[in-house]
Amino acid sequence: MTTEVTNLSAFNNSSKSREANFSGLSISRSIANFYGIIIAAVILSLWAINLGILLSIDIRKLQFLWLIPAIFWQTFLYAGLFITAHDAMHGVVFPANLKINHSLGAIAVFLYGLFDYKDLLKKHWLHHRYPATELDPDYHDRVHKSFFGWYFHFMKGYSNWKQLLGLALVFLLLAEGLHIAKINLVLFWIVPSLLSSLQLFYFGTYLTHREPKEGYTNQHRATSNNLSPFWSFITCYHFGYHKEHHDHPHLPWWKLPEVYQK
Numbered sequence: 001m002t003t004e005v006t007n008l009s010a011f012n013n014s015s016k017s018r019e020a021n022f023s024g025l026s027i028s029r030s031i032a033n034f035y036g037i038i039i040a041a042v043i044l045s046l047w048a049i050n051l052g053i054l055l056s057i058d059i060r061k062l063q064f065l066w067l068i069p070a071i072f073w074q075t076f077l078y079a080g081l082f083i084t085a086h087d088a089m090h091g092v093v094f095p096a097n098l099k100i101n102h103s104l105g106a107i108a109v110f111l112y113g114l115f116d117y118k119d120l121l122k123k124h125w126l127h128h129r130y131p132a133t134e135l136d137p138d139y140h141d142r143v144h145k146s147f148f149g150w151y152f153h154f155m156k157g158y159s160n161w162k163q164l165l166g167l168a169l170v171f172l173l174l175a176e177g178l179h180i181a182k183i184n185l186v187l188f189w190i191v192p193s194l195l196s197s198l199q200l201f202y203f204g205t206y207l208t209h210r211e212p213k214e215g216y217t218n219q220h221r222a223t224s225n226n227l228s229p230f231w232s233f234i235t236c237y238h239f240g241y242h243k244e245h246h247d248h249p250h251l252p253w254w255k256l257p258e259v260y261q262k
């Protein structure tokens, strides 16, 4: 992983010098470091606490209408787990200590779905280096360009049998070992993780890297959505300000509105 981390740091650093000249970005690095790890800890804690509560409730006593916000809230927190890991891949969760930074990233993707952080880091580095090309693991295969075709191709590239077997074992352990109701596991553990993968793919890959009618117009082959900072946060933690993310890969997600230009 060291090589990839070094490479990724180098590519992040290459933008840092440009960023130093960017007016309006005056938060000192020490404060930014502090915010990054606190925000990551809040997201991870909310995810864990909310999941714990939802897995322990008696669903028969819950009014049906409450199911929808409960699932959506957990989906939003799942997306937060991934966004935290993504920031860790760019070394901005805790820049003062990259070992802690990458450990938090590894924990976040493991909790998300037993993903291998090293593998994701390597693929994300390729995504930034060769965006929307055949070398980009996040890009479609030039055959399946539709939303679902591309999504399944994307998911296939990030899943493997070992991981799926691991998830099945965790399900059995939670259901049979800890006696958590299977319906709770399906509704609050499986469904939100799948929904958030659709959310992340739609707002962070499909809308942002599909080829516009007029063709790609920038070196990152990326576009940003037109959402206000509020809706940008609600939809995908500003991941939709994607051109800005590629332009300033060392900025954490919560600082992207500062550099977003309509």
Ligand SMILES: [Zn+2]
Binding pocket: 127, 131, 204, 208, 209, 222, 242, 246
């Ligand atoms: Zn991208």
Ligand SMILES: [Zn+2]
Binding pocket: 086, 090, 124, 128, 245, 249
């Ligand atoms: Zn990135």
